Structures are given as C-alpha cells and as structure tokens.
Amino acid sequence: MNAVATHCPYCALQCAMGLVPDGRGLKVVARDFPVNEGSLCRKGWSATALLDHPERLRTPLVREKGRLREASWEEALDRVVHGIRAIGERHGADAVAVFGGGGLTNEKAYQLGKFARVALGTAQIDYNGRFCMSSAAAAGMRAFGLDRGLPFPVTDLAGADAVMLVGVNIAETMPPLVRHLRGVRDRGGLIVVDPRRSPTAELAALHLRPRPGTDLALSLGMLHAAVSSGLTDDDHITSRTTGFAEAWRIASRWWPERTEPVTGVAAADLTTAVATLASARNAYILTGRGTEQHSSGADQVSGWINLALALGLPGRPGSGYGCVTGQGNGQGGREHGQKADQLPGYRSITDADARAHVAGVWGVDPDVLPGPGRSAFELLDALGTPGGPRGLLVFGSNPVVSAPDSARVARRLAALDLLVVADLVLSETAALADVVLPVPQWAEEDGTMTNLEGRVLLRRKATEPPPGVRDELRILADLAVRLGQPPERFPVDAEAVFDELRRASAGGPADYAGIGYDRLRAGEALHWPCPAPGHPGTPRPFTERFAHPDGRARFRAVDHRGPAETTDADRPLWLTTGRILAQYQSGAQTRRIAELDAEPFVEVHPDTAAHAGLADGDVARVVSRRGTIVARVRLAPGIRPDTVFTPFHFPGAARANLATNPALDPLSRMPEFKACAVRLEPA
C-alpha cells in the first residue's frame, strides 16, 4: 500500500510523514525529507490518534438557553449570518472581527483575509501569529527588507562551526532539527542562550543564562566585545550594510562588565561566545520566542541581527541569521493577509499599488478595501467595549488559553453579541461560543504550508473527514454567498484558491506566482520568492543583496530597556513560559492524545522552592499582578534561582497566561509572554 505523502500537523519544521491505512484508521510511517531525514518526535508519531477521537466535533453546535446543542449546517450558518447582519446594521462593518491562526494552510489564511475585507468589509482581522512571529518579522523586515524566518535551508546548518541559539529550545519544540546541529556540536561550537538549562542547553558547549528580559543588554555587550576586540568583519560592514556607527554608539556603552550585573551572564562567557562565533568559518545566530516575546521584542531581535551583521554572517553563504518559526504555518500564515496591516504576498495594506493589485485579483474596487485594523491583543481587548467589535469569528486559534492575561480575554469574549469558533474539538474558546463549526484535520484535506525555511509544502488528503464536518474554505464560501457575494469569488477547492493566491502574491515580497500544485506534487523544493513557473525558487535570498532598495542590510540603533514591569519585594521572581515536547500550543489537540503526557508544572530552582516552603511535587501558586497559576512544583537546579518556568499548554487553573503581561511591543504589538513578576507560595 502506498503511503500518502504529507507533513506533520504541528510545528513549523513540517516534518514529512507518510500515512497508510491501518485497520479502520491511518498509521504514520517515516518519509525521507531534508528537514527531518525520516524522523519524527512523539507528537508526529501519534498525530493520527486525533482523527477518530471521541471528542472530535462532528456536527455544528449552537447556543440555546445558555447551552450548546447540536444543529444542522443550515441553522448554524443562518445563525452566524443573522448575527453578522444584526451587528453590522447597528454598529457598522468594523463591529464584526476575525481572528485567525498560524496553523491554517496558506489557502485558508488567504481566504480568511479576503473574506474579512471583502465579504465582511471589516478592518478588524488579526491572528495568533501576532503572539508568535511578529517581533522577528518586524526586526527582519527593517534589517533585511524582507521577513523570511530562515533565509537558508536548514540543511545548511550542518556545515557550521558555530551556532548560537537564542531563546530557542529545539530539542523540546522541534527535535528532528537537532540532527542538523550534530556537526557543530561535535566541533564544540553550539552556544545556547536561555534562562534555564533546557534540553537544548544540555547539548551546548556554552550556555549563557541571562535574566529574563535582558537579552538586548546581552547582545549589546557582545557587539561591544566584538568591536573592542577587533573581531568584526569590517569589509562586510562597509560593503553590505548601513547604520553601523549609530549602532556602535549605543553598544560602546555596554562593555561586558556593565552588561554582567544586568544580565547575570559572566563577562568572560560573553566574550567566549563572541570569539567562538567570530573565529568560526561559518556561523549562525538563530532566535526564537524566548527573545522575541517581550514588550521590547522587535528591538531584542534587532540586537541579535546587529551582532550577526557586525560579524558578517547574514548574506554570506554558509552563515547567517534566522528566526526559528513556531507554528506549523507560522511563515505562510503571516504572508497572505490575516495580519491586520497586510494583504497577500506580504504586501502592506496602506500601499496604494498593493491595494490596487489585490483588489484587481479579487474583482473589487480598491477603495472598498478597509485599512489596517487592531493587532491581536488590542483586538481581543476591544471586544464588546464601546467602539469595539461585537461579533468575532475565530478560525484555528484558542485565545482563552493562548492570549496573555487570559482571564481578561475570556471576560472580553463573554461580552460579545456573537462568538463563532471553527475548530475540530471543543476547545476552551469554542466552549464559550454561540456557534461552533466542526472542521477537518490535516489528513483530511489538501493544502499548502510554508515551513520555517520559506519552503512551500503540499499536504495531501489521506482520508475523508467525518460526515458532518465542513472545510473552512467551504464555510467561508457558504457565509460569503449568504452575505451577498458572488459564489465564483469564493472557490472551495484548495488548488483553485492557491492559484488565486499565486496571482494575488505576484510581484509582492512573498511572491508565490511560480509555485503550482503540479510542481509541489513532483517534489520540487520551492522556496519563495518564486515569481514565475520556470523559476527555481530562492533558497538563499540574501547572498547577492538584501531586499532594501539599496541592497544593503541595516543596523538598527537599539538600546536595552528591560521588561514592562519589574520585580519587587512582593513579587520577587520572574515567570517565563514556553513549550514542552509532548504538547503543542494551547494543547487543544495534543492534550487529547493518550500517549502524550499532559501534566502542568512549574519549574523552580531548589533554593527558591525551599525559600518558599515548597518541595518537589507540592502544589504551588504562582501569583502575578494579573492572576494566579496553580501547578505542581518540579525542582530543576539548572534554572536561574530568580526565575520560574511554566508551560503554556494547559487550561483551567494551570493556565500560564492567567499571569502573563499583555504589555505590547510598540512596533510588533507582541505581548510580553516571557517576563512577568511573580511570587511563589504553597497552594
């Protein structure tokens, strides 16, 4: 029996897998592919367990007298359209909002943006990728003129002599990627920056453990050390960049001994890290959410990019800077129009030419396209408030668990006149909805994803969805037609939608025009931009020039400012959050799979626990200015004593985001998930 070629439903590595019939269900088999070399982590191996899970939604639900009951599609869709119309008539088109997800296929993300702007006519659309990729995207954009997570294939990492991972825990979040670091580990060049001794830090030759929220001071200290020790690549700085002098003016004030008390990283370790990167023939700096999910996240990423530019890494084949994307379609999801300020092809919604082009593809007048709307948290926080949206359609996201200050978000959702959630299980957000629409899973549909390398991948349908489930493309078409749109404007076939996406993206920064399903079916490795059918794609976009008009990368003069709130006598510890291997995102999928463990915990240094009167396994309360998390203590001598960690996958009282700070980055609008002040006490 031939396996159906597809990719894992979870993270941005998008490991290839095959699906074969196994009794009444499907079984996962290995499939060779560059990013995972046939391997998978336990999330991938167990992914099919959710296909026929008893909690799978198989029929629409509508709320009646406070309870959700089963309903027909006709009834459910009519209720949605009736609600949208009622709100629109009283409060205007912007009173209905859309919240998307970074796990949706390119086709769904594209169609969702078009549905919002054309069928609803609302500016109010954003997505959970704002909580994920926005800081790296903003910093990459201003440095390179283009935001592509990794501007090189992951297989390039194998040849590196030094790799510095900043706030990236790949051994836990995307284990098969560790395979590509075998060479650099053998050569003693792996450096990990993380406040705790993560499984990835265990692999490193050098582990720098900064206090949460001080990464920018650390990168400034490293840039200082590079310059003052003569380790910079001056030819590269002169020929391929601008703005070094201004960046140095700030870094010159961050000598390593000044950064040390701010960051807690020994000046000697810092200079060793710089020397390791500078003396390597090939070196990479890769960032992740640890350094990006801050109220100064965009600047923190700029700090790392500045260091990389000074060492001459970006644009040099075999070296570089990259951001390790999180969600499955974290890359593609941010390119095709679910972002509040963007149109397909990574175009700006305020650019007149971009509006004219996209409106032309959509067959509408450019003037009817709304302008930019609120960013994700601002959108959620405005729900049900005067002037804010009264109706919300959620696709592929579970903000009750994943948004910061999540109790506040739940209160805002409760204030809506209409909440519609499309999901495959009754997520914590779906449980609050007025209408719940059941949708298929990855193995039940065709669609494309763009992985962390900017490579477009085809996921193929391996089985039929359960009867009663409707694809999002079909749901959007059904709603659009009911709202008065011509049916031909909202095709339901994924390939047809992708072909339209290609035309809409043509000429934009993320140009997919040359990528067709036929080429993907034939197994071509196509990295965007790929502007024409005969074009080979662009695995390494910066080797000749950067994407700014002058072809140069830009240093950004950024300075350390630290987290939005500070610790004090009442809340003396930093809470930081993250993922664990067995779980994914809000856990709506993975918590339902029996073989993946699902036990919330708070990781604490033994001294800190003892000081709080807690032992291993005790139930503790983690109290911030916003809320309290309850979880079991797990002792870990490798975490900083001033820091505690908890994974964010869990609902209820263990919800990490009950405590996190919704302070936003002024540029990227990223919330501060990674640093908030807490105290620890016995429950």
Add this chain to the structure above:
Amino acid sequence: MKVVIAGYGMAGARLAELLAARDAGVEVTVIGAEARPAANRVLLSRLLTGELTETDLSLHEPGWAPRSGVDLRTGTSVSHVDRDGRHVLLSDGTHVPYDALVLATGSRPVLPPIEGLAPDAPGVTVLRTVDDFLGAAAVLDAEARAVVLGGGVLGLETAFALSRRATSVTVVQPSGRLMDRQLDAGAAAILNGLCRRHGLCTVLGRGAVRLYPGEGVKLDDGSFLPAELTVVAAGVRPDTRLAECAGLAVDGGVLVDDRLRTTDPAIHAIGDCARATVPPQGLVAPAWRQAEVLADVLTGGDARYHHSPAPTRLRAGNIDLTVVGDGRAETGEVLRFEDPAGGRYARLAVDGDRLSGAILLGLDDAAARITQLHDGREPLPADRIALMFGRSLPAGPAGADALVCRCNGVTEKSLVDAWRAGAADAAALTAATRAGTGCGDCAGRVAALTATLNRGDTP
C-alpha cells in the same frame, strides 16, 4: 527652563542626551573643556593598544548637538559661577544664564609628591584625556620601556594595555600590595603572580622619589628604572574647584541630596565630582544612574537617587577580578578558596543568608552570580560550592525510569521490556519503542544497551 551642564564627560553627556530626549522644553547648554566630542572613558586604554580609534570612542556622532537641540560649547570651561545673577562665566569670556546649573566636572588625577614630576613633560602622562592617551601611544614603540606609578585598578589596566605595545612594563606600588583598597593579602599575592606570568614587572613596597622625563624613575631604595614613558596612576580626586569657589558645601566631593541638589537648590552635581551619600568611586554606573535621576528631577519628576555600591572589576589581559561590597569583611562566616597555581582565589564574607562582600579572581561564573545576589540583596543559595564556583556539582547517575529517548518518551525500562518481548537488536528496539526516531541523539545509548542485554548483563 535653561539648564547649563558644566562638564562634557560621561555624566554630562548622558544628562544632555536624556534631557534632549525628554523633549520637555528644556534648553540645554553643555560646556566641555576638550575640543572634541565626549569620549567613552571606559575604552580609553584601547587607544594605547590601537584596537580602537578616537572616533570609535566618541559618545556622540558629529552633528549630534544641533540635531538634538543642544547648545554644545567645547574647548572652553566654566571659570566662575554667579549664583545671585544665575549665570556662569566661561573661559572664553562669554556669559551663559541658567535656571539650573549642573556640575559634572569629574575628577582630576592625584599627583604624588615626586621630584621632577611635571605632568606636561614629554614622556610623562597622567592618562586622563583622549590627548593624554594619544600622546602616550605616540611615544610607544617596540623598544619602549614603560613605568606605571600606582598598582590600583587604573594602573594595572594601563600596564596591561601598555604591555601589548611596549617591550617592558613595570608597575611600582608603594604600599606593598596591588589594589590595596580592595584586596586582602591572599588575593593580592595571587594577582601579583598573574601579573608576573603575563610579563609585567611589579615593584612592591617601593615608591618613586625622582622622575626624569623620558629617561626613567628613581626609587626610594636608590634603584633606577629606565623608561621612555612614565604613567602616573596614583588615583583621582573629585574636581570640586568650581563648587568651592562658588561657596557650595564640599567634603570629598560636592555634597548633594537624593535629588542631586547641592547646598544651592539651583545647582546640582553628578558623577565623579559629586558626593551622594558616599564619596565618588570613579565608576560610570552610578554616574549614569545619577544622570537619569537628575533628568527626571529637572523635568518635574520625583525620582530619587539611592546609592547602591557598584562592584569593582579589573579588566586586564585574561584576568577576571571582581570585588563586591567589603571583600575584606571579617564578620560572620568567611569562605575562602585559594589556588595560586591556577591563579584563582575566592573570598566570601557571609552575614546570615546575605553576602556582605566578596573577592573573586579567575572565577567568572561565580562573579556574575554573586554580583547579582549582592545587588539584589537576595538570599544566598544553600549550596556554598555552587555559590563559590558558580556551578552546581553534577547530579548522580540516572535510574531505569530515566528517559533514554526524550523525543519519544522512551525509558531504559521500556527498552528492556521491549528486548524481553523479542526485540533483539537496535533496529528492532527502535521499531518497537520509536527510540532514536526523533533527534537521533540516543542511537548510541540504544546500541550500547542492546549489546549489554545480548551479552546477558544487567544494564
């Protein structure tokens, strides 16, 4: 509101930047004696080694002042303060009115009573300004010999920088102990050994009595040290001359309150010239903190300056030396570690569960941690070894429940169970348990375990 800042060093420059950035309608005038942009003093020794240029050290790029709306006057200094008339007279003869005057005049070098010591003579320098360093760098060549008078932090850092360019460098320290203000005898002895290992000569317990510019130095035991370059590094004292002339209270620095106000509420002082609680230490961190507080105060804020002692760091060669608090404190529990051969030393004075002071030489991990513990007044960790060395001792060996394959959650026990159920080689164990199908790191351990089991041994 007109603010005049007397002094364009690191404190004055910082204050001017902060006031300009606040955009609070403050007119800022900065008076700098040197005819160039303020320099990053921390990096001055890099001018001696040639690693950095004068431009690299500039705190401000050309055009910074007009772009920031700051009236910057360099090459002149304040010669008189008219407190009643609220204006200052500059050495170029002009008058500048002020609503608030900020003294940021810094410090000046101490000149020890040595016959023949003239700081402007060729071959002699006090290494204070950019010109001093550029002049010294010009004297240096491969044959040059240098003598540094003073074995404190500045003297040692200078000596190490000079040793990159000069043929021989001798440090003369009259007190008999290097960094005698910070170190106990044990640390100083090990530091002395490190200096010698690095190729510096040190002469302890001897002072210079006569200086022959460009030729050398005669010591109090009658010996003569030939030197083309003599550097005087006998410490600095706050430059309070202007404050004293203006009749402000001065006691080892211009006295200021927690709003950095002198005895005249229209006059403030920050940086190396100011005494806020304790005498100035010549460190940048408190000076910048004072600039931040004063910027707030001058724009109507209610910030207050609270002194927190900064650590002393020696940045020289590969030496990593940190002193926090009173490193020589004798009260409470004293932990000591001495490793003369390895060039390492630690001395921690502990009072209850708080640190009262520490000296750490060659233990950089611990230094970073201890600095934070001291700054934050945090309770000390129970594990004193981890405290002193910055790292915990490794945990013991893992048991049968420990994960072999983290990616797929496979324990040693589940591998043994699979082997007992008939999975006889590594490939079969992998197929049965998925061990090794994630990151692949455990493949070696799975193979080794298979071999052990197949030999009939207990793992």
